[in-house]
Amino acid sequence: MSLAQRLLQLALLLLWAQLLITGHLYPLAAIAMPAILLLSLKPHSLVRSNLNWITLACLLGWAITAIREQEDPTTWFTSLVNLVWLMASLKLLESGHKHNPRSAALVLLLSIGLAGTFNQNLSSNLLQGSCALLCIAALVALEAGPQPLADLLRRSLTLFAIVIPIVLAGFLLLPRLPALWSLPGNRSNQTGLSEYLRPGELASLVQSHGIAARVRFRGPPPPPERRYWRVLVHRQFDGYGWSHGPSLPLANEQAIADGTILQQWLVEPSQLDWRPWSGHGLPNTTDLRIDSGGGLWAGTPLRQRGSYGIVATGRGDTWRKAPPTAVDLALPEDSNPRLKALGNSWLQQSVDPVKRLEIAHNWFNSQPFTYTLDPGRLPHQNQLDAFLFDHQRGFCEHYAASFSALMRATNIPARVVVGYQGGHWQQPLGTDAFLLLKNSDAHAWSEIWLPKRGWVEVDPTSWVVPERVRQSLAASLNESDRQLLGQQPPAWLQVLASQWQGLDTHWQLWVMQFDSSAQERLLFTLLHGQRQWQGLVAVVAIGVGLTGAITLIVVIDHRQNQQDPARVALKDCLIPLAKLKIKPAPGETLQQFCKRAAVAIPEQQQLIERISLHYNSYRFDSNPSPTAQQLRRLRLKLRAIKTELWYYVRKQKGQA
Amino acid sequence: MGFAEWWQGLQRRLSRTTPQLVLGHRNLYILPSSFGGLWLLSCIVLYLIGINGGSNSPVLLAFLMAGLLLISLFLTHFNLQGLKLEVLPQRLGFADQDQVYAIKTISKTWRPSIKWRWLQPGAPEQQLQHIRPGHQRLELRWHTHQRGLHLPGRLLIHTTAPLGLFRCWCYWEPPEPIWVAPARQRGPVQLFASDNNKAAQLNSATNKRSGSELFEELRPWRPEEGLQRVDWKARARGRGWVAKRFSDIGSSELWIGPAQQLPFEIALEHLCDRLCQETAAGNAVGLRLPNNTQLPPANGHQHLEHCLRALAQLPLPRCP
Numbered sequence: 001m002s003l004a005q006r007l008l009q010l011a012l013l014l015l016w017a018q019l020l021i022t023g024h025l026y027p028l029a030a031i032a033m034p035a036i037l038l039l040s041l042k043p044h045s046l047v048r049s050n051l052n053w054i055t056l057a058c059l060l061g062w063a064i065t066a067i068r069e070q071e072d073p074t075t076w077f078t079s080l081v082n083l084v085w086l087m088a089s090l091k092l093l094e095s096g097h098k099h100n101p102r103s104a105a106l107v108l109l110l111s112i113g114l115a116g117t118f119n120q121n122l123s124s125n126l127l128q129g130s131c132a133l134l135c136i137a138a139l140v141a142l143e144a145g146p147q148p149l150a151d152l153l154r155r156s157l158t159l160f161a162i163v164i165p166i167v168l169a170g171f172l173l174l175p176r177l178p179a180l181w182s183l184p185g186n187r188s189n190q191t192g193l194s195e196y197l198r199p200g201e202l203a204s205l206v207q208s209h210g211i212a213a214r215v216r217f218r219g220p221p222p223p224p225e226r227r228y229w230r231v232l233v234h235r236q237f238d239g240y241g242w243s244h245g246p247s248l249p250l251a252n253e254q255a256i257a258d259g260t261i262l263q264q265w266l267v268e269p270s271q272l273d274w275r276p277w278s279g280h281g282l283p284n285t286t287d288l289r290i291d292s293g294g295g296l297w298a299g300t301p302l303r304q305r306g307s308y309g310i311v312a313t314g315r316g317d318t319w320r321k322a323p324p325t326a327v328d329l330a331l332p333e334d335s336n337p338r339l340k341a342l343g344n345s346w347l348q349q350s351v352d353p354v355k356r357l358e359i360a361h362n363w364f365n366s367q368p369f370t371y372t373l374d375p376g377r378l379p380h381q382n383q384l385d386a387f388l389f390d391h392q393r394g395f396c397e398h399y400a401a402s403f404s405a406l407m408r409a410t411n412i413p414a415r416v417v418v419g420y421q422g423g424h425w426q427q428p429l430g431t432d433a434f435l436l437l438k439n440s441d442a443h444a445w446s447e448i449w450l451p452k453r454g455w456v457e458v459d460p461t462s463w464v465v466p467e468r469v470r471q472s473l474a475a476s477l478n479e480s481d482r483q484l485l486g487q488q489p490p491a492w493l494q495v496l497a498s499q500w501q502g503l504d505t506h507w508q509l510w511v512m513q514f515d516s517s518a519q520e521r522l523l524f525t526l527l528h529g530q531r532q533w534q535g536l537v538a539v540v541a542i543g544v545g546l547t548g549a550i551t552l553i554v555v556i557d558h559r560q561n562q563q564d565p566a567r568v569a570l571k572d573c574l575i576p577l578a579k580l581k582i583k584p585a586p587g588e589t590l591q592q593f594c595k596r597a598a599v600a601i602p603e604q605q606q607l608i609e610r611i612s613l614h615y616n617s618y619r620f621d622s623n624p625s626p627t628a629q630q631l632r633r634l635r636l637k638l639r640a641i642k643t644e645l646w647y648y649v650r651k652q653k654g655q656a
Numbered sequence: 657m658g659f660a661e662w663w664q665g666l667q668r669r670l671s672r673t674t675p676q677l678v679l680g681h682r683n684l685y686i687l688p689s690s691f692g693g694l695w696l697l698s699c700i701v702l703y704l705i706g707i708n709g710g711s712n713s714p715v716l717l718a719f720l721m722a723g724l725l726l727i728s729l730f731l732t733h734f735n736l737q738g739l740k741l742e743v744l745p746q747r748l749g750f751a752d753q754d755q756v757y758a759i760k761t762i763s764k765t766w767r768p769s770i771k772w773r774w775l776q777p778g779a780p781e782q783q784l785q786h787i788r789p790g791h792q793r794l795e796l797r798w799h800t801h802q803r804g805l806h807l808p809g810r811l812l813i814h815t816t817a818p819l820g821l822f823r824c825w826c827y828w829e830p831p832e833p834i835w836v837a838p839a840r841q842r843g844p845v846q847l848f849a850s851d852n853n854k855a856a857q858l859n860s861a862t863n864k865r866s867g868s869e870l871f872e873e874l875r876p877w878r879p880e881e882g883l884q885r886v887d888w889k890a891r892a893r894g895r896g897w898v899a900k901r902f903s904d905i906g907s908s909e910l911w912i913g914p915a916q917q918l919p920f921e922i923a924l925e926h927l928c929d930r931l932c933q934e935t936a937a938g939n940a941v942g943l944r945l946p947n948n949t950q951l952p953p954a955n956g957h958q959h960l961e962h963c964l965r966a967l968a969q970l971p972l973p974r975c976p
Contacts, residue, residue, distance in 0.1 A: 102691055102820055103691075103694070106691070106694055106695060106698055109698060109717070109721065110698055110701065110702065112717060113698075113702040113705065113706075113713070113714040113717040113718070114705065114714070115713075116706075116711060116713025116714045116716075116717060117705060117706070117709040117711040117713065117714055119713075120711060120712070120713055124713075125713055128713060128717070132717060132720065136724070136819070139818075139819045139820060140818050140819065142820065143768060143769045143816060143817040143818050143819065143820055144768040144769055144786075144817060144818065145768065145769065145784075145786060155818070159724065159727070159818070159819075160720075162727065163720060163723035163724055163727055164723075166719075166722075166723035166726060166727070167716065167719040167720050167723045170719040170722065170723070171712075171715065171716060171719050176707065177703075177704075177707055178707075179707055179708045179710070180704065180707075180708055181708050303709075303710060304709070304710045304711050511712060511716075512711075512712045512713070513712075514712060515710075515712075542726075545723075546726060546727070546730075549727055550727075550730050553727075553730075553731065553734070554734075557765050557766075558765075564789065626788075
């Protein structure tokens with residue numbers, strides 16, 4: 001089996017491992033790919049004669065799986081990509097038997113590109129790059145014939161390296177085509193917030209350590225107790241759960257494209273139409289708008305990682321002044337009577353909403369509430385009553401929901417906000433610090449309407465467990481609940497992970513999130529608004545890159561030819577003779593030189609003649625060209641001769 | 657004019673007939689290979705997937721592949737550019753046998769995967785060579801059925817290295833002809849008596865003969881005589897290892913010519929084989945040909961080559 005096939009097998013193995021970890025493979029492909037890989041490792045006549053049947057079986061299996069998956073129409077792309085991955089494996093198997101592996105390399109490259117549509121984090125991209133490098137090395141091996149693996153990898157890496165300036169020039173400067181159609185997105189790697197807030201939902205979500213978003217700040221980050229990142233604003237309460245309710249008219253906020261960016265967000269894929277933000281400032285893109293509830297609305301789920309900036313406005317947040325509607329006061333009539341009675345009693349005590357808020361605060365503090373990840377099941381009917389007055393064990397959504405309902409019962413407009421609180425401050429070496437938000441930072445809190453101040457955030461969880469807000473979720477839980485969060489990795493691993501996250505964040509922000517608007521900003525900076533020169537600049541940049549690459553190749557070739565390994569070994573072997581002042585004369589052939597040297601040192605005649613014999617045999621007897629093994633043999637022989645010559649030279653000098 | 661004729665005419669126009677050829681811009685041609693076409697298509701597909709899926713990974717891979725395509729245009733050209741080819745004196749060969757056409761390559765750089773193919777029907781398949789820096793003698797396989805003095809025809813030199821995305825090629829017609837002797841075939845030849853003893857012509861089919869020599873005696877066999885001389889019948893009958901000994905006709909000088917009762921070309925093939933055998937055995941042999949050409953008996957490879965050339969340049973029979 002050729003080296004090229006081995007490299008392609010390794011590339012397929014890496015691709016499979018990457019796809020397996022990220023969970024995009026159909027079970028059929030997850031099993032079939034390594035099975036086919038194993039078959040390709042040891043080509044057998046039985047496999048060769050049944051290649052068509054194997055292909056047919058794979059196609060049939062794929063078709064059955066794809067039909068099953070078609071209940072969700074957005075999965076057609078995943079089905080198609082799985083087919084390409086299967087085809088890449090089959091092509092590799094086929095190439096081991098009859099065809100040139102070239103086409104297998106090309107299908108594998110396509111497969112790598114398709115894998116890139118699903119996985120864009122740095123580790124996946126590095127794996128994809130390694131797979132692509134192996135494919136290129138396989139193609140080089142096919143053309144250049146047998147050669148040492150190190151030489152082959154060096155050649156392939158050189159090719160890779162010299163092409164990078166051209167890639168960068170094209171990537172940064174060539175005009176980007178607009179999307180012609182929309183590919184369905186990635187479903188398996190989405191953050192866990194949902195449109196409907198059920199009791200207990202966040203408690204299970206926080207047990208996941210998946211990354212939700214990363215934020216970089218201009219200046220220092222806000223203190224922990226002010227790190228509230230809103231995503232969804234729930235206004236409609238049906239007695240059991242909270243939902244966003246009918247869509248609110250969007251506030252008349254214009255995106256500011258060139259303001260000072262206060263926060264740069266990098267958000268993981270999500271099935272929500274809403275994006276996290278702090279609630280202050282404005283987005284720097286027209287794709288995002290702020291609704292009157294203070295949500296950052298994108299209109300579509302986030303299929304790939306997305307980034308956006310929040311810029312300073314210099315004035316207050318308009319959404320906070322949007323007056324409440326009847327929905328913000330509505331409570332289902334036939335539910336939670338005890339909660340309503342409590343709210344009414346507070347209403348009787350004071351007409352001032354701030355005073356009523358204070359009463360609520362005192363009441364929450366006076367009750368023996370327990371903050372837990374395992375609150376137990378609440379009855380479907382009157383569940384807030386059951387929580388507030390009976391169980392008194394709950395997670396943040398229980399407190400936020402019951403407090404908002406209580407406020408409505410006291411005639412204060414209130415709503416539940418779901419998002420993230422806190423985060424993990426990461427300070428990687430050599431890169432900018434950022435705040436990492438995980439699913440475990442998911443949180444719910446309330447907002448109430450105070451006539452003079454507008455919508456004000458109130459977090460009843462912080463009344464019950466202040467550590468939740470000031471420190472972390474883990475600090476606010478008891479020991480048994482902490483175990484539900486899972487074991488924390490050792491400190492050194494956390495440091496490494498933090499560094500890696502930092503690199504990944506930069507990679508995402510600078511490379512993966514580079515889109516047409518980022519290109520516009522770059523070109524605006526480069527060309528000072530002279531966009532008509534974009535094409536020319538791109539062509540010139542690619543031309544410069546190409547010229548540099550070609551020059552580099554010529555220089556490398558020249559250096560390599562000067563460093564012919566056989567010649568180096570020969571020169572090395574002749575050093576002992578040079579110590580005896582026997583050196584090759586200009587124009588003298590090796591054979592002539594050896595004869596002359598043999599005359600000068602007759603006792604070493606046979607040894608010296610062997611130099612010429614071995615070298616010329618390597619140079620001229622090898623057909624079509626010397627192999628690496630022959631070179632190795634020559635080196636060993638010349639080294640042995642050199643050792644004997646050294647021994648002779650030392651002996652001579654010792655006698656002298 | 658058909659396409660095939662037009663194509664052949666174009667190839668003739670593109671090929672160079674010089675004893676030395678330095679490959680460069682004026683004689684090298686380059687076009688994407690079919691694999692290069694598929695590669696470009698894959699780049700476009702990946703780019704479209706990237707921009708429509710909102711993902712930069714496929715876009716980067718598409719640019720990487722496009723960059724490699726662009727670079728390999730030059731690298732493939734460089735693989736042939738500057739290579740110097742020279743014809744070498746050719747050795748005589750035999751019809752119906754693969755023979756070598758020797759050329760010399762002079763290169764400053766290592767050039768992987770250079771492919772060579774003779775553009776003639778029935779030519780051996782493509783040959784692959786890696787050219788190393790310096791001078792290198794290349795022996796290209798060549799084949800013909802016809803004896804005579806032949807020009808080898810057009811040679812296609814091409815490469816697809818380093819990635820197989822482009823195919824760069826040139827045509828060369830090496831002007832050095834190659835002598836082709838008749839094919840070697842064992843069979844009867846006409847023997848002539850030596851001029852010294854004026855012996856009569858002997859027929860080639862006598863009872864005592866083995867090949868064209870006269871059987872003289874049996875004697876103990878020595879390994880250096882080779883197995884051809886072993887009397888296998890005697891060995892089978894348990895008489896031990898004995899060798900047949902043959903004697904030349906009358907003297908050590910042997911004159912041979914084409915057997916007259918056979919078709920002329922076949923007779924020449926027998927003659928060719930016999931000449932080679934006698935030379936290998938170290939016997940002096942003379943040649944008498946129908947066009948009154950006579951090469952006096954001698955031995956050695958130079959004499960053999962003269963004889964074979966004489967056979968090669970005999971007029972070919974006319975087609976009926």
